[in-house]
Amino acid sequence: xxxxxxxxxxxxxxxxxxxxxxxxxxxxxxxxxxxxxxxxxxxxxxxxxxxxxxxxxxxxxxxxxxxxxxxxxxxxxxxxxxxxxxxxxxxxxxxxxxxxxxxxxxxxxxxxxxxxxxxxxxxxxxxxxxxxxxxxxxxxxxxxxxxxxxxxxxxxxxxxxxxxxxxxxxxxxxxxxxxxxxxxxxxxxxxxxxxxxxxxxxxxxxxxxxxxxxxxxxxxxxxxxxxxxxxxxxxxxxxxxxxxxxxxxxxxxxxx
Amino acid sequence: xxxxxxxxxxxxxxxxxxxxxxxxxxxxxxxxxxxxxxxxxxxxxxxxxxxxxxxxxxxxxxxxx
Numbered sequence: 001x002x003x004x005x006x007x008x009x010x011x012x013x014x015x016x017x018x019x020x021x022x023x024x025x026x027x028x029x030x031x032x033x034x035x036x037x038x039x040x041x042x043x044x045x046x047x048x049x050x051x052x053x054x055x056x057x058x059x060x061x062x063x064x065x066x067x068x069x070x071x072x073x074x075x076x077x078x079x080x081x082x083x084x085x086x087x088x089x090x091x092x093x094x095x096x097x098x099x100x101x102x103x104x105x106x107x108x109x110x111x112x113x114x115x116x117x118x119x120x121x122x123x124x125x126x127x128x129x130x131x132x133x134x135x136x137x138x139x140x141x142x143x144x145x146x147x148x149x150x151x152x153x154x155x156x157x158x159x160x161x162x163x164x165x166x167x168x169x170x171x172x173x174x175x176x177x178x179x180x181x182x183x184x185x186x187x188x189x190x191x192x193x194x195x196x197x198x199x200x201x202x203x204x205x206x207x208x209x210x211x212x213x214x215x216x217x218x219x220x221x222x223x224x225x226x227x228x229x230x231x232x233x234x235x236x237x238x239x240x241x242x243x244x245x246x247x248x249x250x251x252x253x254x255x256x
Numbered sequence: 257x258x259x260x261x262x263x264x265x266x267x268x269x270x271x272x273x274x275x276x277x278x279x280x281x282x283x284x285x286x287x288x289x290x291x292x293x294x295x296x297x298x299x300x301x302x303x304x305x306x307x308x309x310x311x312x313x314x315x316x317x318x319x320x321x
Contacts (some may be wrong), residue, residue: 016319016320016321017319017320017321018319018320018321019319019321020319026319039320039321040317040318040319040320041317041318041319041320041321042288042315042316042317042318043283043315043316044262044263044313044314044315044316045262045285045287045314045315045316045320048281049281049314050282050286051316052286052287052315052316052317052318053286053316053317055316055317055318055319056286056317059317064276068320069320069321071320073319078292078293079294081290081293081294084288085288085289085290085293085295085315086288088288088295088297088298089286089287089288089315089316089317090317111270156321157321184321206321207321247292
């Protein structure tokens, strides 16, 4: 069974909790997806409304494992401080580490990411770094103490799928024993299936389900796609070839 | 005393971070706090004195991707 930092995970689909049309739809979509892990964030508590308290009650009611993020952080200091705050509030050493380096693509800053990962791993955090598919950055993150890597498929919210399937395949081949999660850029269930067929251990997505016309139905579609892709990987698919190879036996064919 | 609370100017008589949370009816809320960019744990809030101009952040669980 898949494990993140020694914790067994029953589903290979991780879900974000943002952008749903309503809290009820969020709950229903999460249940329909069969996910065991949802991502959450920390934001300023809005005075008397106490919106964060209601949201937290809803998430706790789902009974799932939470993976807090450092979304929106652009510096090492910001990300590390946010991680400390998240550890206290959510009571978990898990942290989805985001250090954003560029605003148009929300591309991770690899230098800040590695530095922040090193600090947090040294402090006992279990870091899930949101990264590009860069092999050298991946090496540095593993050296820093990361035991899970989360390369993007494409920029957050873009729905473009796997922009660099070659790079992702290389990463998989280079780190056969480290859990790899495609985080971000997934738009369609076929993208998720492709990631799983490449041998990725899981996918993390949010917008593709939350912003679908019917988020609950889309959650079901993604659950099936992730399962199908994983089964296909385990079943050892055939190699693609350029020319035809007849599937119907030639032997015994009538001479007409 | 005037502090910056979650990015906005805020007039307070609270001497400590704990007292500010009390003023805001957030004493029992699930929140994390920081002063001037540094994390302040729940256990440290009572001893964390505030000064004029301090930047206080009070964060709560929120939707995230």
